Amino acid sequence: MGNNLVLIFGAVALFISSMVGLVYVPQILADKELVTEQYVPSNIKKGHKIYVREGCVYCHTQQVRPKGFGADFERGWGVASLPEDYKGLTPHVLGTMRTGPDLANIGKRQPSRDWHYTHLFAPESVSPGSIMPPFPWLFEVVDENRITNRKEVNLPGDFSIQGKKVIPTEEAEYLVDYLLSLNQVRTEE
Amino acid sequence: MKVRKFDSAAERRNFIDRDSSKVLLSFFTSGMIWLLIGSTLAIIASFKLHLPNFLGDISWLTFGRVRPLHLNTMVYGWASMTGAGVALWLLTRTLRIVIPIQKTILTGLVIWNIGLTIGSFQILGGYSRGMEWLEIPFSSAILMVVGLVPLLIASLTMLGNRASKHLYISVYYIIAAFVWIFALLLVAYVPDFDTTVQGGMNWWYAHNALGLWFTPICLAAAYYLIPKVTGRPIYSYSLSLLGFWTLALFYNWNGFHHLIGGPVPTWATTISIAASVMMIIPVVTVAVNHHLTVVGVFKRVINSPTLRFVVFGAMSYTFVSLQGSLQALRNVNEVIHFTHYVIAHAHIGMYAFVTMVLFGSMYYIMPRITGNEWQSKSRIKWHFWLSAVGIILYIVALQIGGIWQGFLMNDPDIPFLEIVEKMKPFLESRSVAAILLTTGHIIFAYSYFKIIKRDSSEKSKIVTQNFGD
Numbered sequence: 001m002g003n004n005l006v007l008i009f010g011a012v013a014l015f016i017s018s019m020v021g022l023v024y025v026p027q028i029l030a031d032k033e034l035v036t037e038q039y040v041p042s043n044i045k046k047g048h049k050i051y052v053r054e055g056c057v058y059c060h061t062q063q064v065r066p067k068g069f070g071a072d073f074e075r076g077w078g079v080a081s082l083p084e085d086y087k088g089l090t091p092h093v094l095g096t097m098r099t100g101p102d103l104a105n106i107g108k109r110q111p112s113r114d115w116h117y118t119h120l121f122a123p124e125s126v127s128p129g130s131i132m133p134p135f136p137w138l139f140e141v142v143d144e145n146r147i148t149n150r151k152e153v154n155l156p157g158d159f160s161i162q163g164k165k166v167i168p169t170e171e172a173e174y175l176v177d178y179l180l181s182l183n184q185v186r187t188e189e
Numbered sequence: 190m191k192v193r194k195f196d197s198a199a200e201r202r203n204f205i206d207r208d209s210s211k212v213l214l215s216f217f218t219s220g221m222i223w224l225l226i227g228s229t230l231a232i233i234a235s236f237k238l239h240l241p242n243f244l245g246d247i248s249w250l251t252f253g254r255v256r257p258l259h260l261n262t263m264v265y266g267w268a269s270m271t272g273a274g275v276a277l278w279l280l281t282r283t284l285r286i287v288i289p290i291q292k293t294i295l296t297g298l299v300i301w302n303i304g305l306t307i308g309s310f311q312i313l314g315g316y317s318r319g320m321e322w323l324e325i326p327f328s329s330a331i332l333m334v335v336g337l338v339p340l341l342i343a344s345l346t347m348l349g350n351r352a353s354k355h356l357y358i359s360v361y362y363i364i365a366a367f368v369w370i371f372a373l374l375l376v377a378y379v380p381d382f383d384t385t386v387q388g389g390m391n392w393w394y395a396h397n398a399l400g401l402w403f404t405p406i407c408l409a410a411a412y413y414l415i416p417k418v419t420g421r422p423i424y425s426y427s428l429s430l431l432g433f434w435t436l437a438l439f440y441n442w443n444g445f446h447h448l449i450g451g452p453v454p455t456w457a458t459t460i461s462i463a464a465s466v467m468m469i470i471p472v473v474t475v476a477v478n479h480h481l482t483v484v485g486v487f488k489r490v491i492n493s494p495t496l497r498f499v500v501f502g503a504m505s506y507t508f509v510s511l512q513g514s515l516q517a518l519r520n521v522n523e524v525i526h527f528t529h530y531v532i533a534h535a536h537i538g539m540y541a542f543v544t545m546v547l548f549g550s551m552y553y554i555m556p557r558i559t560g561n562e563w564q565s566k567s568r569i570k571w572h573f574w575l576s577a578v579g580i581i582l583y584i585v586a587l588q589i590g591g592i593w594q595g596f597l598m599n600d601p602d603i604p605f606l607e608i609v610e611k612m613k614p615f616l617e618s619r620s621v622a623a624i625l626l627t628t629g630h631i632i633f634a635y636s637y638f639k640i641i642k643r644d645s646s647e648k649s650k651i652v653t654q655n656f657g658d
Contacts, residue, residue, distance in 0.1 A: 004348050004356075010434070011368050012368060014441065015369055015372055018393070019376055022460070027386045053316075055251065055252065055253015055254055056253060059253070065451070070450065071599045071600060082452055083384065086384040086385065088384055090381075090382075090387055091320050094388040096531065099609075100605075101605050129609060131238060131241045133245055134242065135248075
């Protein structure tokens with residue numbers, strides 16, 4: 001039966017080594033003050049939740065690689081990401097896939113709230129050939145004469161709907177608040 | 190413990206196979222249903238990636254929910270349930286003992302299925318936990334973990350009460366796998382981490398789910414089935430042990446190669462890169478053992494449905510692992526990171542390796558636990574070729590496309606939308622592959638439901654024997 005114990009303890013010990021090394025040591029070394037004690041307004045937290053809910057992370061990263069490693073910087077996606085960029089929000093949205101561009105500094109690159117509404121409602125209307133899915137459930141389509149307290153979404157020619165107008169919902173507002181908050185303050189690495 | 194005497198090894202095997210049949214069939218049937226669900230989700234997700242408006246108005250079918258659900262149903266439904274069944278069966282054979290606590294295991298499986306079903310609706314409903322491979326919320330994941338407990342207990346009990354003196358290499362892999370998946374889920378669900386540390390944990394987990402759960406089970410199956418069906422002993426036993434321990438040592442340090450260049454400590458990614466390269470040791474030792482055992486009896490491989498699938502899987506394991514070591518290198522990673530190439534790489538692992546080995550194992554196990562034979566030779570052939578051609582198309586299309594995508598993205602003068610446009614034909618090819626694969630699965634499911642329904646009094650031991658199993 002000696003083999004049984006070698007097997008079980010060996011398997012557990014080797015497992016624990018990487019668990020400590022790759023998960024717990026980085027957690028201990030993480031700079032608490034920079035990361036978790038930032039004040040994050042509730043609309044941004046809600047926007048982050050919607051970003052997670054709609055699975056934007058499956059097509060977009062939020063991790064800019066350092067200058068000289070890939071062309072992230074040259075594409076204008078910002079400077080190398082740091083832990084404090086994420087405002088302590090979890091789940092993390094680092095992402096692993098760039099079907100769409102990195103969004104770490106999208107608030108700086110595309111500061112227009114109206115553009116984001118149009119893009120989220122009908123991505124192809126502003127980015128021809130885009131394969132980003134539309135998110136119409138973040139909007140309300142109402143009669144064009146109805147009086148609303150939110151501004152209507154601009155939809156170019158073909159994408160506008162006869163006799164109707166499109167109004168962002170509260171959720172669309174939160175999501176765009178969040179996108180606009182993705183705004184790396186530093187410009188140097 | 191009751192000790193039963195048998196006149197021959199064959200009689201013992203028959204007895205044990207009959208005794209385990211209810212438990213194993215429950216695992217296989219659950220796995221089969223999840224496979225069909227997962228395949229449907231795969232087709233929807235794949236089409237959405239080149240036809241973004243397809244089902245575009247339905248929030249719960251948006252790409253960002255269907256794609257993770259595809260992964261979860263395939264991973265925690267199809268591959269985990271079928272894999273657990275195959276693992277239990279391998280333990281009965283290698284330890285020469287029946288499966289204990291069968292009722293508890295079955296109750297566990299029911300709870301696991303309930304957990305995964307609730308979790309699926311939670312993902313579609315927008316309640317995902319948001320991390321890849323860990324989308325299922327705590328409330329339903331806990332049910333899946335509860336379902337795993339009896340498996341851990343059963344496997345350790347079997348190990349303790351074994352009737353075989355010698356521990357065959359497959360046992361090492363399986364016992365370790367049951368211990369590891371448990372530990373992994375615990376770390377992934379219980380503690381809280383800071384954002385970027387959580388990112389690291391996420392990839393440490395996801396890489397290990399493959400490396401410490403599916404890989405060991407499927408290597409164990411290949412280690413058992415290849416010698417069994419070819420009738421030749423494994424090439425080198427001591428190499429196989431070296432392979433196990435080096436896998437246990439290096440694989441679990443690999444996860445951070447998913448975050449090279451990201452906001453995680455550089456030393457951690459460096460360790461992962463080194464460990465990824467070191468994976469060459471376990472992979473080559475396993476490759477020597479698997480491949481040299483079949484050299485010279487290749488005809489047997491072609492004729493046996495089991496070996497066709499299992500050897501295809503074993504070859505894919507060698508390929509995908511060497512590819513993995515290569516793509517962890519910084520200058521290769523610089524190109525392929527964040528591209529479709531990696532998605533294809535993951536499918537060589539989960540499909541060309543894991544799923545193919547599971548198919549092959551089921552072709553071997555099912556006649557033995559049901560007492561029936563596979564009825565149609567041509568259905569097995571169709572299944573094999575649809576799976577093989579489908580996955581090869583998938584891999585070739587997305588890996589070529591992905592490498593190109595990587596070079597285009599690293600050239601800042603090329604507008605992003607142009608890259609999106611150039612990738613479309615590759616994404617369309619993937620949809621063709623998805624249809625081929627799903628057709629294969631439907632054919633397999635049909636054979637499967639035929640063999641479990643068939644009355645064993647009709648004796649037609651034709652197909653399996655003709656194939657040489």
